[in-house]
Amino acid sequence: MRESTKKAKEVLGRELKSRPLESLIDDMILKKITGNPSVLESEKYFEVPDKMVMFYKYSYGQQSRFFKELKDNAALYGARCRKCGIVYFPPRAQCSECYSDTEWTPVSNEGVVVSSTTVWYTTSEFFDRTPYAVGYVRPTDANTAMLQRIDLKGREFIEPGEKVIAVFKRERFGTVSDFWYEIKE
Template identity: 40%
Template sequence: MHKKDMAKDWQFTQTDKTKWIETEASRIGVTPFDVEKAFSSEFDGKKDLFSPLEIPDVMKVTYKYTYGGQSAFFRALRDYGKLLGAKCEACDFTYCPPRKNCSRCYGETQWVELPGTGKIASYTTIYKGTSLITGKTPCICAYVSLDETDFVVLTNVEMDDPSKAKVGMRVKAVFKPERTGRVSDFYFTAMSEGA
C-alpha cells in the first residue's frame, strides 16, 4: 500500500484541543497559553499520519538532600548570617566552599569563621542565562579569593553598573535578610576604595 493511502479509510478522532492543552499544561507545570503557543502547528489541520509528533513532557525529581559533613556551613549561613571556612591545620590550608576532609592530606578539617571579605579573581557578566535565572540577567558571576582562605568561591557580585567589575576589586559578603540554607543566601558587593 502506498504510504499516503494508508490512513485513507480509517476513522479520524480529533483530539479535543482545549481539554488537551489544559491537561498537558497542568501535567508539566506551565501555563495553558504557553502550551497552545508551542503546539499551534499541531492543530493547523496540515498534519498527516507521517508528520513528526511532539508531546509535552517533563522529568522531575524531588529531594530531601542532606548536606552531611557540610551542614555547619549552611546552619551558620541560614541561622546566623555567618560565613565559615574549613581549615586543615596540618596543611595550613583553608577551604571555602568547605570540606570536612582535606583532599591534600586526607586529615579532618576544623571550622573557622571567615570575615567575608575578598577580591575578585575573575568574573564574567551573564547576559543570556538558563531558564532558572530568566529576568535576573545581566548578572555578574565571579570567582572571589576569600580573605583568610586559600581558595576561591564562585559567587554573584551585585553592582549597579556591571561594566565596572574588575579583576582585583575588593568585595564583601552581604547576607540576605531571609535565608533558606543555600549559597544564594549571600552575594558580594564592591567595598569602598582602599578598604
C-alpha cells in the same frame, strides 16, 4: 486471595496522599497546546509533549554547619586542614591534598575577586535577574575562592583584583544564594 495480593491491595488504597506534582505540570502544558496546537509538528514527523521531573529533599552532609551559620548568624565559615593548614572556602570536611580532617574556622567577609563574568543570557529560572555578575571570590584569610554573585552596581563587568565585602539577605534559607558580594568602596 493470596496473602501477598491482599497486602498489595492495602498499600494501593493508602499510597496517594495528594495529587502528584507531575499532573499539575501536565495540565499547564495541555493548556499551552490547546491555545496553540501548531506548536507540535505532526506532518513531517510526529511530536508529542514530554517532561522529566524530579523532586528532592537532600542533606548538606558534613558541610551542614556552613549553611547553618549562614542562615542563623549571617556568618561565613571555611574549613582548615588540621595537617597542612589549607583554609578551604567553600569548606570541605576532609582535605583533598593530604586526606586529613579539617576543622571549622570563621572566614572574613572581605575578599578579592579572582575572576568574574557578567551573565546576559541564561535559563528561564534566572532570566529576570540578568544582567548579573558571578565570579570567584577569595576571602582575605582563606586559600581558595568560592563562586558567588557580585553586585554590578551599574558596571558592565567586575575586574579581577577588585576588593569586595559579603552582604547577607535579611531572610535566609540556608542556600548559597543567601549572600552576595559588593565592591568595597
